[in-house]
Each structure stands twice: as structure tokens, then as C-alpha cells.
Amino acid sequence: MPWRVYWFGDADPETGRQQKYVKSFRHSREAREFQTNKQADLNRGEARDRPEDVMLGRLLDEFWEARVANLSYVSREGYKNTMEQLRECFGEARPLSRIDRRHAETFMATRKRRDGRSGDLSSWSRARHLMHCRAIFGAAVEWGYLAQNPYAPSKSRGGSPLRIQPKSRPWQHIIPDEFAWFLAEVPTARRRAAYWLMYGCGLRAGEVYNLTIDKIDLENRKVFIENREATDDVPSFTVKGDRQSHESKERTVPIPGAAIHDLTEAVKGAFKAGGFVALTPERYAAVRRNWGLCRAGRGWAGHSHRPWQNRDMMNNVLRDTKRYMRMARIDVTAPLTLHTFR
Structure with missing residues (x-):
């Protein structure tokens, strides 16, 4: 009984x-x-009555409007993927009160790859789904729709699907001597200046390739990372994760003295590229053309139409970087990305 x-x-x-x-x-x-x-x-004065029985579809719509709509394109796509799978698994009309811990674990345990490739879903992708679900159902608790978050961290020592640790991966560290060898193989001051801005100033690649000469103060050795409004000729630039963390806010960054020579030469040549320090005149022309297609709602450079992203200013930068690393005979022992230079 x-x-x-x-x-x-x-x-x-x-x-x-x-x-x-x-x-x-x-x-x-x-x-x-x-x-x-x-x-x-x-x-403690908490409500005696059970929360209103809200349907999953309503929660997802309200969460998107309140907390996802203003995020970056990449973040929105991540949440969109998780929300689509929640709808497929539980259905739009599923009451939140009928999604408990068991359902949460089942959802996480049954996630599969959706890109057509073989193999299991990576721990990183599982962790992203879990992070999104915790945020969504955490909002439901905050809004009084649920008493507890079914995706909250598990206290069990067993193999719960809610206890996911993304696998760490090795990181390529570039020491100053290696960076000097690397720069010796880079043929242009413009490209060397771009690497200096990443390695010496800690800028993201998207920030470097959106940087214009009016944001560089060579006399006082400062660079200003600020949002830019879109025009008919050039796309907007948004500092990644703006208003979400200290690092992501608009900021002023000092320029190391060793970078001044290459940066000065790059600034001189930027007048032929619309004032963009890291772009060639040819790349600037391609950006204007692609931006025009994007504004017209059409695809560009092999992409279907989507919102413009900071990285769309670049083209084949990582490919060239790997070639310079080989020419400098630097031993690469981990996956190499442009983020390595930060």
C-alpha cells in the first residue's frame, strides 16, 4: 500500500x-x-498550490522570445536544434508536469547524430543539449511553471545521462620564439599585423578581420573593439556575446610595441580596402558583393541564405595559417585553429 x-x-x-x-x-x-x-x-511562504500546467510548446515559444531571440546566430541555431528535438520527443502538447527526471534522462540518453555521419554523438554535443535543456526548464521554474528542474545536475553516483563531462582536447601552445619563426614565413605586413592582433592583443579572428583604421590609435598603442552598424556597403559587426561577460564587452586593448611596424604598414594599405586593416582590396570587393547578396535574401559563396556572421569577412585564413606553420617547421601536436593565437 x-x-x-x-x-x-x-x-x-x-x-x-x-x-x-x-x-x-x-x-x-x-x-x-x-x-x-x-x-x-x-x-518559507512558497505557494501552496501546484504550478499552472503549462504545455511544452508554450514554454519553448516563451523561452525563445525572452532569452534566445537576441543571442548570436550560432547560439540561436544551437537552441533551435535542441528545441526541435524536445518537440519531437515529447510533443508540443505535453504538460510540463509530465516531464520528470526519468523523461529527462531518457531524452539525453537517446540523442543521436543528425549530420549523416557514422559514430556516436560527441560528448560536447551532448553537453550542449544538456546546457540548453537546463536553461529552458530552469526558466520554467523561475516563471512558476514547475516546482523543480528535471534536468538539474544529478546527485547520483551512477551513470546518469545528466552527468556529462565534455572530453577535453589537447591545445597547441605557441611560444614567442615559435611565433617569431612563424611571422618570418608570412609574406605581407597586412597578414603579419592580423596575427599580431590575435597573438599580441588577444583579439578574436572575427574581431581582427572587422577592424578598421579608425579603431586603431598607433600613437598611444591602443585598439578599440566596438560594435559597428551595417550600411549598404559593409555588414555590421557585433562583439561576441556582448553584455554577457567582461571579456565579451566592447573594450580597449593595448598594442605591444613589437607589433607597431607591421600594423603601421597594414594601416597604410587599408585605404584601398575600405579602411579594413586585415582585408586585401580583392577580399573587400568580395565582402561587399556577398553582403549585397545577403541583404537581398540570397545565398553567397556557396552558402544558403543565413544572417551575416563576423567570420564571413575571412576567406581561407586557416588554410594559409597551416601552410605558414609547415614552412616555419613548427611541430603541431594538437588541433590548430585561429583561436590558438589568443
Whole structure:
């Protein structure tokens, strides 16, 4: 016979009646623990009545409007993927009260690759799904739709799908001597200046290739990373994750003295590239052409239409970087990306 815990909701202001609630447990220990916790919640003044039974589709729509719509394109695509899979798994009309811990674990355990390639879904991708689900259902708790987040971190020591640690990967570290060897193989001051801005100033590649000469103060050795509004000729630039962390805000960064020579030469040549320090005149022309197609709602450079991203200013930069690394005879022992230079 199950153990039951009863409690009453708040009195209806019109009828004076109180809704009676009950929760059943298989073991007396679980019932007593719930009773103790419930009484503590009521003593703190928390709501006596159960949260409104909201459907999953409504939660996802409200979460998108409130917390996703203003994120970057990449972040929106990540949330969109997770939300589509939640809808497929549970259905739009599933009440949130009918998504518990067991359902959350089942959802996480059954995620598969969707890119057509063989193999299991990576731990990184699983962790992203879990992060999104925790944020979505955490908002449901904040908004009073749920009492608990079914995707909250697991306290169990077992192999719960809610206990995911993305696998760390080795990182390529470039020491100053190697950077000097690397620069010796880079043929142009413009490209050397771009690497200096990443290695010496810590700028992201997208920030470097969106940088214009009016944001560089050579006399005081400073570079200003600021958002830029779009025009008919050039796309907008948005500092990654703006207003989300200290690193991501608009900022002023000092320029190391060793970078001044190459940066000065790059600034001189930037007048032929619309003022963009890291772009060639040819690449600047391609950017203008691609931006025109993007504004017209058409695809460009082999892409289907999508919002413009900071990295769309670049072309084959990583390919050239790997070639310079080979020419400099630098031993690459880990995956090499442009982020390596930061």
C-alpha cells in the first residue's frame, strides 16, 4: 500500500474552499522526506498550490522570445536544434508536469547524430543539449511553471545521462620564439599585423578581420573593439556575446610595441580596402558583393541564405595559417585553429 502525503492549497477568495493535494510514495522514508521538505517550503511562504500546467510548446515559444531571440546566430541555431528535438520527443502538447527526471534522462540518453555521419554523438554535443535543456526548464521554474528542474545536475553516483563531462582536447601552445619563426614565413605586413592582433592583443579572428583604421590609435598603442552598424556597403559587426561577460564587452586593448611596424604598414594599405586593416582590396570587393547578396535574401559563396556572421569577412585564413606553420617547421601536436593565437 503506497504512502501518501496530503496538503491543502490556498483558500479560493470567492468560495473559501481549499484544493486538497496528494502525492504517493512507495516507501515511508521517501514520504517523510517529502513531508519535511514540503513543510519547510510552506513555512518559507512558497505557494501552496501546484504550478499552472503549462504545455511544452508554450514554454519553448516563451523561452525563445525572452532569452534566445537576441543571442548570436550560432547560439540561436544551437537552441533551435535542441528545441526541435524536445518537440519531437515529447510533443508540443505535453504538460510540463509530465516531464520528470526519468523523461529527462531518457531524452539525453537517446540523442543521436543528425549530420549523416557514422559514430556516436560527441560528448560536447551532448553537453550542449544538456546546457540548453537546463536553461529552458530552469526558466520554467523561475516563471512558476514547475516546482523543480528535471534536468538539474544529478546527485547520483551512477551513470546518469545528466552527468556529462565534455572530453577535453589537447591545445597547441605557441611560444614567442615559435611565433617569431612563424611571422618570418608570412609574406605581407597586412597578414603579419592580423596575427599580431590575435597573438599580441588577444583579439578574436572575427574581431581582427572587422577592424578598421579608425579603431586603431598607433600613437598611444591602443585598439578599440566596438560594435559597428551595417550600411549598404559593409555588414555590421557585433562583439561576441556582448553584455554577457567582461571579456565579451566592447573594450580597449593595448598594442605591444613589437607589433607597431607591421600594423603601421597594414594601416597604410587599408585605404584601398575600405579602411579594413586585415582585408586585401580583392577580399573587400568580395565582402561587399556577398553582403549585397545577403541583404537581398540570397545565398553567397556557396552558402544558403543565413544572417551575416563576423567570420564571413575571412576567406581561407586557416588554410594559409597551416601552410605558414609547415614552412616555419613548427611541430603541431594538437588541433590548430585561429583561436590558438589568443
